[in-house]
Amino acid sequence: MMETRILKKQALGTLLERIRGGGFRVLAPSKNDGHVVFKEVATLADVDCEAIQTTLSPKAAVFPRCEELVNYTFTAKNVRIEDHEFQATPTVLFGVRPCDARSLAILNSVFAWDVKDVFFQKRLEATTVIGMSCTKADDYCFCTSVGGSPGDTSGSDLSLTLLGCGDYLAEIVTEKGRRIVSLAEDLFGPAGKVNKEELLPKIPAKFDVKELTGKLPDMFTRNEIWAEQAMRCIGCSTCAFVCPCCACFDIQDEASRQGGTRLRCWDSCGHGQFTLHASGHNPRHSQGDRWRQRIMHKFSYFPDRLGYIACVGCGRCSRSCPADMNLLEHLESLVEAK
Amino acid sequence: MEAAQSNAYRPQLMRIDKVVEEAPAVRTFRLTFVDESVGRDFTFQAGQFGEYSVFGEGESTFCIASPPTRQGYIECTFRQAGRVTSALASKDEGDIIGFRGPYGNHFPLAQWEGKSLLFIAGGIGLPPLRCVIWNVLDLRDRYKDVTILYGARTVADLVYKEELEGWRKSGNVKLVTTVDPGGQTPDWKGEVGFVPAVLEKIAPASENTIALVCGPPIMINRTLPVLTQLGFTAEQVYTTLENRMKCGFGKCGRCNVGKIYVCKDGPVFSYAQLQQLPPEY
Amino acid sequence: MEELRAKAKELLAAGTVKVVVGYGEGSDKYRARAVFVRKAEQADKLICDARCQQNLAVYLTRSEVKAMGKPAVVARPPAMRTLLQLAAERQLAPGDVVVLGISADGKLLDLPDFKAIESYVATVPMDWESNPELARLEAMSSEERWAYWKEQFSHCIKCYACRSSCPLCYCSRCTVECNQPQWIFAAPHTLGNLEWHVMRAMHLAGRCIDCGSCSDACPVGIPLNLLTQMLAREVKSDFDQVAGLSADSEYALSSFKPDDKEDFIR
Numbered sequence: 081m082m083e084t085r086i087l088k089k090q091a092l093g094t095l096l097e098r099i100r101g102g103g104f105r106v107l108a109p110s111k112n113d114g115h116v117v118f119k120e121v122a123t124l125a126d127v128d129c130e131a132i133q134t135t136l137s138p139k140a141a142v143f144p145r146c147e148e149l150v151n152y153t154f155t156a157k158n159v160r161i162e163d164h165e166f167q168a169t170p171t172v173l174f175g176v177r178p179c180d181a182r183s184l185a186i187l188n189s190v191f192a193w194d195v196k197d198v199f200f201q202k203r204l205e206a207t208t209v210i211g212m213s214c215t216k217a218d219d220y221c222f223c224t225s226v227g228g229s230p231g232d233t234s235g236s237d238l239s240l241t242l243l244g245c246g247d248y249l250a251e252i253v254t255e256k257g258r259r260i261v262s263l264a265e266d267l268f269g270p271a272g273k274v275n276k277e278e279l280l281p282k283i284p285a286k287f288d289v290k291e292l293t294g295k296l297p298d299m300f301t302r303n304e305i306w307a308e309q310a311m312r313c314i315g316c317s318t319c320a321f322v323c324p325c326c327a328c329f330d331i332q333d334e335a336s337r338q339g340g341t342r343l344r345c346w347d348s349c350g351h352g353q354f355t356l357h358a359s360g361h362n363p364r365h366s367q368g369d370r371w372r373q374r375i376m377h378k379f380s381y382f383p384d385r386l387g388y389i390a391c392v393g394c395g396r397c398s399r400s401c402p403a404d405m406n407l408l409e410h411l412e413s414l415v416e417a418k
Numbered sequence: 419m420e421a422a423q424s425n426a427y428r429p430q431l432m433r434i435d436k437v438v439e440e441a442p443a444v445r446t447f448r449l450t451f452v453d454e455s456v457g458r459d460f461t462f463q464a465g466q467f468g469e470y471s472v473f474g475e476g477e478s479t480f481c482i483a484s485p486p487t488r489q490g491y492i493e494c495t496f497r498q499a500g501r502v503t504s505a506l507a508s509k510d511e512g513d514i515i516g517f518r519g520p521y522g523n524h525f526p527l528a529q530w531e532g533k534s535l536l537f538i539a540g541g542i543g544l545p546p547l548r549c550v551i552w553n554v555l556d557l558r559d560r561y562k563d564v565t566i567l568y569g570a571r572t573v574a575d576l577v578y579k580e581e582l583e584g585w586r587k588s589g590n591v592k593l594v595t596t597v598d599p600g601g602q603t604p605d606w607k608g609e610v611g612f613v614p615a616v617l618e619k620i621a622p623a624s625e626n627t628i629a630l631v632c633g634p635p636i637m638i639n640r641t642l643p644v645l646t647q648l649g650f651t652a653e654q655v656y657t658t659l660e661n662r663m664k665c666g667f668g669k670c671g672r673c674n675v676g677k678i679y680v681c682k683d684g685p686v687f688s689y690a691q692l693q694q695l696p697p698e699y
Numbered sequence: 700m701e702e703l704r705a706k707a708k709e710l711l712a713a714g715t716v717k718v719v720v721g722y723g724e725g726s727d728k729y730r731a732r733a734v735f736v737r738k739a740e741q742a743d744k745l746i747c748d749a750r751c752q753q754n755l756a757v758y759l760t761r762s763e764v765k766a767m768g769k770p771a772v773v774a775r776p777p778a779m780r781t782l783l784q785l786a787a788e789r790q791l792a793p794g795d796v797v798v799l800g801i802s803a804d805g806k807l808l809d810l811p812d813f814k815a816i817e818s819y820v821a822t823v824p825m826d827w828e829s830n831p832e833l834a835r836l837e838a839m840s841s842e843e844r845w846a847y848w849k850e851q852f853s854h855c856i857k858c859y860a861c862r863s864s865c866p867l868c869y870c871s872r873c874t875v876e877c878n879q880p881q882w883i884f885a886a887p888h889t890l891g892n893l894e895w896h897v898m899r900a901m902h903l904a905g906r907c908i909d910c911g912s913c914s915d916a917c918p919v920g921i922p923l924n925l926l927t928q929m930l931a932r933e934v935k936s937d938f939d940q941v942a943g944l945s946a947d948s949e950y951a952l953s954s955f956k957p958d959d960k961e962d963f964i965r
Contacts (some may be wrong), residue, residue, distance in 0.1 A: 112854065112919075113854075146887060149425070161431065193668055194667065195426045196424075198425050301697070311733075311764075312733040312758075317857070317858040321858045329669070332476070332885050333476045340473065340474050345886045355672060364698060367761075381677035402915065402918075404730050500878070501879045
């Protein structure tokens with residue numbers, strides 16, 4: 081049974097202050113030029129509590145756009161690799177929706193698979209997630225279709241749910257969550273019986289994901305379906321980059337005569353160059369092939385190899401897609417396809 | 419050292435001890451580990467690959483072309499094709515490059531003891547099989563007949579020219595070399611014809627034999643039916659795939675063919691396994 | 700809208716075109732999306748209202764669309780300018796595409812050839828001629844403007860939605876994808892982003908037809924069209940050339956005449 085407390089609404093700002101005082105930087109949804117993104121915030125006033133979802137996911141906190149993997153300097157005839165231990169900044173992600181909280185385990189399954197990625201591991205260890213249950217959803221949300229829910233606590237260390245009176249139900253999910261509460265014990269009171277389900281928006285599942293996962297392996301060669309679905313796709317990387325579960329990356333060297341850096345950068349299978357060989361051969365030369373890879377990877381290969389559907393139904397890809405691809409519509413269409 | 423070793427992306431520094439110009443735009447490097455203790459502990463199995471870096475330019479994927487039976491160095495053979503291989507091609511003996519590996523699976527040589535081996539390679543497809551050939555020759559009495567069929571477009575394009583001579587003279591293997599029609603020189607003594615056609619001509623026995631095939635896609639596509647005709651089952655034929663790679667260990671997401679990753683589940687596959695894969699390689 | 704659907708049906712039924720690239724209902728009441736109508740009976744999918752702003756001409760240079768056969772395209776004035784500019788750059792020949800022109804006030808136009816399109820677009824002002832955002836930028840000092848754009852580009856995630864949605868970015872191998880040498884950084888740090896956007900704006904100077912798709916496509920809301928609009932104004936004032944007004948013009952930045960007023964090249 082998870083330990084629960086009540087956090088009074090007027091105490092939320094103080095909680096943030098105590099967290100910052102405890103040595104954490106706080107990243108929370110915050111307005112930026114008409115969009116809401118995860119940004120470093122100083123006070124509660126900087127936090128946007130109303131947005132259904134941010135434009136960009138919080139994955140940059142554990143999987144940044146650019147990560148320095150190796151730094152090196154050139155000497156007369158030699159190369160020296162700088163060996164320093166990577167340190168991650170203690171971070172609290174505040175106001176994380178349940179879908180995004182679930183995505184961290186999905187990302188971790190890639191970066192911890194066999195060879196451990198030390199950068200991701202350290203960033204994840206240094207991150208504490210304060211989840212915020214949803215009070216509303218829009219038509220792009222489909223968390224309940226992929227095993228999530230608007231009040232799911234998995235992936236959060238401390239989970240907050242807004243009560244009718246404006247206070248918050250606080251569920252202490254992990255030790256990390258307990259450490260946050262211990263920074264501000266005086267702000268948390270005892271919780272009586274709370275019916276959490278009543279507080280959450282109702283989001284009926286829109287399709288059967290098990291049926292989809294079961295059908296997909298036999299649909300690989302249905303080229304006409306993939307080509308048709310991908311017709312309006314313009315082949316950018318928006319969907320992959322706003323997605324909390326997409327982890328594909330590129331490795332780029334940037335150097336001068338003195339030395340340089342090897343960087344890990346976000347990359348996307350939607351790009352024509354993603355699988356292009358030096359010979360000019362491209363196993364995925366049409367946008368339909370690349371769209372198929374996106375769907376198959378998330379809903380077939382990933383669950384098969386790593387045990388997760390690599391989608392949490394946050395809806396970001398569909399909200400941001402310049403060509404209005406709408407992932408949910410395509411998934412429903414695949415389930416219905418003969 | 420602990421901190422350094424825990425970074426999987428950090429390459430080992432390698433010194434180029436020897437450069438051999440094999441063919442136009444094709445070179446072999448013999449590499450030794452700058453850190454000798456790492457070199458002493460380094461082991462791998464035939465068929466595995468590595469990510470070779472030019473610091474400042476990037477990394478490129480090549481199999482380890484030397485056999486695991488030889489300690490103290492590794493070798494790679496590459497053709498100049500893009501940014502990294504062009505930068506590698508400008509390196510000299512004594513220069514430092516990077517290496518990460520070994521990655522991937524390997525040829526199941528232990529399972530093939532007591533069998534005959536048929537190596538079929540075209541052009542730049544010989545390097546990935548060379549590690550196996552030398553591995554086998556270093557343990558020669560564990561295997562029965564060894565046949566090598568190798569072809570290239572022209573005589574100049576044949577790689578490992580000195581080693582081919584050595585294998586021919588050793589009496590240990592049956593070596594058949596061929597060049598494409600029009601690729602022969604006046605003093606060429608080998609076959610003239612495409613590899614699949616020459617294979618048909620020499621018609622090696624399939625019983626208790628494993629065929630290892632590597633070369634350009636068109637050569638592989640035309641060779642497989644000939645092997646079937648000769649009685650080889652899909653489980654008796656092996657190849658090594660290549661795909662665009664970056665990380666080499668299953669994270670960057672780019673080398674998958676359906677649900678398998680060439681860098682983790684491959685690059686070595688039997689033809690039976692290939693038949694299970696979706697057509698995207 | 701009915702006129703448009705009827706025209707589309709007629710073109711498809713007669714086999715004059717193999718596909719009509721137009722707008723259809725989008726994910727919600729605020730959005731429209733590109734549709735590729737290949738059968739006359741599906742022409743009722745086509746809509747035409749204020750939501751329909753995406754520049755559909757971007758699909759005309761895609762191999763998957765070209766493979767379908769001769770297209771018709773529903774074209775608002777920016778898309779019409781795109782067709783003229785593509786023709787001027789030898790990417791489109793007369794008769795390659797049937798234009799279903801939509802006037803600035805939403806009426807179906809009869810535009811049988813490039814001349815007709817030229818006559819119509821000459822009557823439609825460009826956004827950069829009156830955009831108050833340009834004046835706001837110009838009023839900044841160069842330090843302020845540099846700081847402004849650095850801040851904007853710190854948010855860029857290098858998704859290349861700007862490039863993918865731009866109909867004039869049809870290069871099969873973009874400069875940022877050249878790695879021998881790597882002319883500009885591919886990585887998504889602020890400097891790399893800045894180099895990318897400045898390079899792209901320069902490659903569009905005098906070629907951008909002012910559709911605003913780049914800004915509309917940007918998932919983090921960077922007002923990219925301000926860069927290309929500024930450069931459009933520069934090209935107009937320096938070379939008296941405006942993109943997208945003629946199917947038959949030489950690009951000012953890649954042609955030289957002996958009587959050009961610049962003498963540095965002599």
